[in-house]
């Protein structure tokens with residue numbers, strides 16, 4: 001166990017829980033603490049937790065929570081460690097980070113096809129295990145290194161979400177350790193209010209140790225489309241974006257298709273994934289609406305091949321590896337999408353700016369479909385009516401003021417052009433510059449979340465800068 005410079009009451013308490021187990025905990029000030037224990041994802045956001053603990057059982061988590069409670073220290077679970085603001089490490093200094101790396105249980109019930117998955121799994125591992133145990137699958141995002149723990153509890157949007165919904169729409173039941181240290185189950189019939197909050201806002205409500213999720217048969221065939229434009233001027237790409245946006249916002253668009261439009265320094269890329277055969281893709285009519293000249297091509301894949309292909313493509317612009325970056329995001333309802341003139345203005349604005357880096361990306365990601373089927377108040381996730389997200393990334397060593405001004409300025413441009421109807425974003429794409437962050441993340445679900453928080457965690461033990469706060473009495 002790592003030793004800090006002084007043995008605080010918190011440290012003594014956690015050492016008591018460790019009971020001489022090696023590799024159980026380290027404390028601020030230990031050698032290699034940041035590199036081996038905290039492992040921040042965004043290197044531009046410095047966070048120093050008071051302790052990082054790697055429990056082995058739910059009872060360990062319960063005991064650690066009691067230590068934190070007794071010492072008035074905040075707590076955050078850490079699963080894949082891929083939060084844009086390092087929320088798994090607390091998001092601000094002095095928390096206890098509970099690293100779920102040892103929670104690797106996996107089983108598949110071949111009658112119900114429900115999978116039970118330990119919260120320490122990364123998405124790539126979930127895919128492989130589901131494939132091996134019955135050729136099953138669930139919806140989630142593209143990066144295999146993202147943790148199921150932080151992903152399926154905030155939303156979990158990916159190319160198959162228009163067909164199957166978000167990752168959290170697959171959760172049937174969880175085991176969770178709550179602020180009083182109790183190990184509980186939550187589902188539609190047990191601790192229902194907590195279950196509601198955990199699906200979209202779990203970081204403020206507990207530490208989930210395992211998920212029970214429903215699964216689907218893997219699609220046998222997947223068609224992957226990619227179109228690259230290397231123009232160097234964004235203004236020339238604006239009409240193409242408008243056309244792509246119109247396709248993706250069409251309520252009748254085949255749900256088997258998910259797509260992204262990515263602006264990058266040399267031009268733009270459109271990626272698309274269709275879950276079906278090439279014949280079905282042709283019959284869907286989608287190819288006619290996508291650019292088809294020599295810059296576009298199709299790849300045919302099976303399910304695991306398609307996941308690998310998506311991850312490889314994503315890694316070209318958004319690495320799973322730690323780096324210093326600034327990021328912003330915004331969500332759009334169908335009626336608030338930007339029209340062609342405003343799109344042209346914004347793309348022109350991008351051309352005119354100094355970026356301060358060659359590593360910047362603006363990703364437009366289509367949603368809607370099955371995500372929209374679920375009522376807004378069915379889970380804490382509040383973006384059922386959003387059909388498009390934008391996310392920006394400015395990466396640098398370090399991130400310069402010029403890069404920060406560009407990314408912040410782009411957000412300002414979009415907000416100004418979009419008008420008052422457009423606000424809020426998906427909390428998985430953390431935008432810590434938003435005014436009244438919690439309102440923008442959870443919208444009309446926030447008052448109910450604050451009440452549930454007051455019931456389950458009145459002292460706000462589970463806390464990061466963007467998490468739900470308890471309702472005031």
Ligand SMILES: Cc1cc2nc3c(=O)[nH]c(=O)nc-3n(C[C@H](O)[C@H](O)[C@H](O)COP(=O)(O)OP(=O)(O)OC[C@H]3O[C@@H](n4cnc5c(N)ncnc54)[C@H](O)[C@@H]3O)c2cc1C
Pocket residue numbers: 041076077078079080081082083084086087088089100119140141142143145146147148149150151153154155156157158202203206207208209318319320428429464
């Ligand atoms: C490279 C990259 C690609 C991404 N792609 C997508 C994408 O395609 N779609 C998408 O929707 N999102 C995507 N995201 C966002 C990602 O879903 C969120 O950042 C997510 O919260 C990360 O989860 P984590 O477990 O890896 O992170 P962590 O930093 O470990 O956790 C993030 C937050 O979740 C909480 N949490 C983690 N585990 C638990 C648990 N067991 N119980 C309760 N709370 C928990 C933490 O306390 C923390 O507040 C991406 C992020 C990155 C960095």
